[in-house]
Amino acid sequence: ILDDSLLDPKQNSFLVSLYSNAKGWGFAALDITTGLFKVTEFYGDDRESLLQDEIEKFDPKEIILSESLETDCNKPTCLNDREDRIQSCENWTFSFKDSYRILIEHFKTSSLEGFGCEDMKLAISSAGALIQYLHKTQKTALKHISRINVFNVKNYMLMDQATVRNLELVKSSEGKRRNSLLDLLDLSQTAMGARCIREWILKPNIDIHLIRERLEQVDFFKSDLLLRQAIRDQLKSVHDMERLLGRISLSFCNARDIIALKISVSVLPNLLKLLNQSNNFSLNIFKLEWDSLESLHELIEKKIVDDPPLSLKDGSFIKTGCNPELDQLKTIARDGKNWIAQLETKEKERTGISILKIGFNRIYGYYIEITKKNLDRVPVDYIRKQSLVNAERFISPELKEFEERITGAQEKAIELEHEIFQQTREEVASHGLKIQKMALVIANLDSIISLAEVAHNYNYSKPEISEGTDLTIKNGRHPLIERIIPENQFITNDTHLNNADDQIIIITGPNMAGKSTYLRQVSLITLMAQIGSFIPADSAQISIVDRIFSRVGAQDHLHKDMSTFMVEMTETANILNNATEKSLIILDEIGRGTSTFDGISIAWSIVEYLHGNKGGGPKTLFATHYHELTDLASVLKGVQNCKVQVKEWNDEIIFLRKIISGGADKSYGIEVARLAGLPEKVLLRAREVLLNLEKRKFDDVGAKKIARSKEEVLKSQLEQGELFSKTVHPAIEELETIEPDNLSPRQAMETLYHLKNLI
Incomplete structure (x- = not known):
């Protein structure tokens, strides 16, 4: 597609060719509209995930595969959503020998060494097949494809498709460019x-x-x-x-x-x-x-008029003075109008018909029109050409001679203009x-x-790019969110991460308090610094990050038979298997898609894995509602606790959006549910269940007493007021609920230890 009206001017339109063997993938991408031609290869255990990430970023409009690969079970799974874009070609199209020959013939070189891809057999097979496909479909020379750009994905910060999506880099969560980082920058x-x-x-x-x-x-x-x-x-x-x-x-x-x-x-x-x-x-x-x-400007200035017509069909786009023969033909055509006017005057005088007129149409050419009441005055040398209702049209020998001369001049002028234009086009293309x-x-x-x-x-500051391991941000702001709230209303936050004492930060706090915003904010600031942009912060010291991994938000892949939890685990597995000491990881609510104990266990072991036996693992921000994870700070050096500051006031919670040191002791989930508009009856019952769970109440068979004594607990809730009302000491409150006769010896011992911890 070359029509501007069908192209996005702000995005390349790539055609991608893929070829593989047992060890790796060859990748070639070409934008025929610009001539941009890129190739690379992927090897190793992560080759398919790297291939998938690049396909997402290049977003090809068409994908070329060999016939065997198109039907092979080894076809990349990332192509399953792009079946309508796949074109299969004969297997021989990807022959290395033929592809190499096609490329050196196209670039008119003796080898591909000058492009840096001489030994990249898989990439050469892909690239050669692509050029061959274009020759077949375009049927024209591809002179503007003048070089191959070899790239290595590991020379850039790597980001998988989940990270690109979660950070809203080129599209917002609504799938539009608006409100993305690209839209901002x-x-x-x-x-x-x-x-x-x-x-x-x-x-x-x-x-x-x-x-x-x-x-x-x-x-x-x-x-x-x-x-x-x-x-x-x-x-x-x-x-x-x-x-x-x-x-x-x-x-x-x-x-x-x-x-x-x-x-x-x-x-x-x-x-x-x-x-x-x-x-x-x-x-x-x-x-x-x-x-x-300058020479290109001079060439066009000399030959093409400044305001040419849209179509080439009727000429008038070559400048006067460019070609003497064309100038002469144009003079004949231009002077013809004067000659026609003179002939019309002359014939009126000769015939005595004052309303005689000479005209032209594309079907009959030039003609002399005479009304029927004057037909008796028509000279004998007039030849009838066309009959109308109220008039007859004639041609005279003199007008016919002129018509042949003028029509020939016009046709030849247009033909010559086309020749000059094609010559000019080739000179410009050179x-x-x-x-x-x-x-x-x-x-x-x-x-x-x-x-x-x-x-x-936006009053951004210049980050300092460090060769160390520190990632320090002073008063950082989320670049996208600060644009959509009133000026100076965004709450800034500091960040300090490294590969030693501050490697992993566990962040706790209620929903809606700003944990996810903070995670994305740190990632976006880091990314902006590494593209060479100033950042939304007072200052920052950024060490080079080789990968950003993001597991934020929930998304089902039901069409892939993957639940929310399965998607979460799959993306987390990718992180754990590919992160390095130079990576930045943000994890939000890992483990929430399963039972509480399963979730805590998985989240706990993930933190331990990222920490490593000797520390020095990837810099990690880990937001969670599992307050048990805050205990990791006491057993793993390099793990720190932070929380989102919340203020309790007049039976309500106020989100202060500030990240401070320490772990949160409440999740405020029921209060968030109240803000969302859940019915009061549901909230009261939720408080009852929560109270039973927190007090570890048991019935006579040793089960947690969640569904029992509903009226008793509701009455107690109403008498004591809302969640934030003043209460007696928790130990006293607990003692009042204990029924000693219903406790087994083991339960009594557990209750005793629990009371001791409350004091």
Whole structure:
């Protein structure tokens, strides 16, 4: 698809080809609209999960598989949801030998060593099959596909699809771009910049030098408002140079596409002048790569009119002075109007018919029209051409000669214009490499200035990128949520994690208090820092994170026969099997999809596993309602407890949203249920059950007394007031409920120890 109206200008449109053997996967992705061509390979036990993550990020519009793989049981499960996008090709299409030959013929090289993929047999098989498929379907040269970009997923921060979804990186929880991180950070002026920012978000960098370079650039443009605005104003005139080149190279363009490219190129000298106003060293990367493409601008300026028609069919898009023969033909066609007017005057005088007129239509050509009442005056040399109700149309020898001459000139002029246009199109396409190079420079510049604009608009600060292991954030804010609440109303929070004394933080507190927001906030701030963005915090010291893992929120995969709990366990297993010491993990309410004791047991063992026998495991934030987990801080070095601060006031709870040291002693679940509007009868019964559970009341057969003495407990609740009313000491209250005659010796001993703990 090359039609702009069917493409998302802010997202690449990839075609993906996959090939595998027993050891790994070859992956090739190509956006024919821009010429972007990427390849990689996946090996190891996690190869399919890595493949799945990349397919999610590339979001291909079409996927090419070999016939055997398309029907093979080894087909990746991640393709099950994309069956309608799969195209199967003959197995020989993926032959390494043929693929290698096709690629070196396409790039006109003797080997693929210059692209860095000479020994990547699986990737070469995928890439060659892809080029062959495009030759078959497009039936045209693919000159704008000028190079292969080899990438390694482990050179970027890795994020699985659950993390991309949970952090709302490119789509919100509603599945829309609005209110996502991409929506926040993308203030780009060009389509190329928008696609660049999207890629940065999905592939944050782990190269500390590149991150620091971007941060310096953002810092410079953030501090220079006038220069930033001047560059943004110029960028508004830059069209999508990559996709314009794609249409031009594939002969899918019209004259307006070439003019749009000329307008874009005309901005380049002005942008360079603006950049040269500063000697800041961080801008050198743009200046050194700069090419103002003057010769391309001169070529288009000379040949194509500034405001060409949309269609090429009727001509009038080549400039006067471009071709002498064309100019002569146009003169004949233009002067023909004057000649017709003179002939009409002459024939009126010759025939004496004052209402004689000469006209033209596409079917009959030129004609002389005479009303029927004047037919007796028609000269003998007129030849009847068409009869109308009230008139007759004729042609004269002189008009016929003119028609042949003028029609020939017009047809030849249009034909010659098409020839000149095709020649011009090929000349423009020959600048493809330079256009692509400058499109990339513009995309990066636009992205950096977009991040600077965001930093200025929301008062973000520059993070310090550290080579150590600390992750320290001072007064951090959630970048998405702070946008949708009143200004300065967001409650800030600090964070400190490392691989030693603060490796795992257990966070307790009631629902709606802000635990999940805090978890996402820390992850988003870390990710933003590693794409080179300023962050919503007073300050931060961020060590490089190689992966972010997120298990937040509940989601059923019923169409995959997976319950909420199964999804939770599957995603948690992926985390435990792939996390490293440099990873950041956020876990929210692990174990809640099963029984309480099962959930506590699983959550407890997960924390122990992440901690490791000797510590030094991944930095982890673990939010839970299982208060028992707070005991881990006393037995595992590096595990700390934090809670969300809550205030009890006038029989209500107030969420203060502040993360402080220590463990919570209440969950306030019933109060949250009251805020949600549950019926009072349900709340009263819930308090009764909770009271029995907390007091460990037993009946005469030793079972917990949840369903017994309902009226007695309800009466007690009503007499004592609401949950936050003043009560007697818990030990006294407990003693009043004990019935010694109904306790077995073992129950009596347990009750005694329980009372001792209450004092």
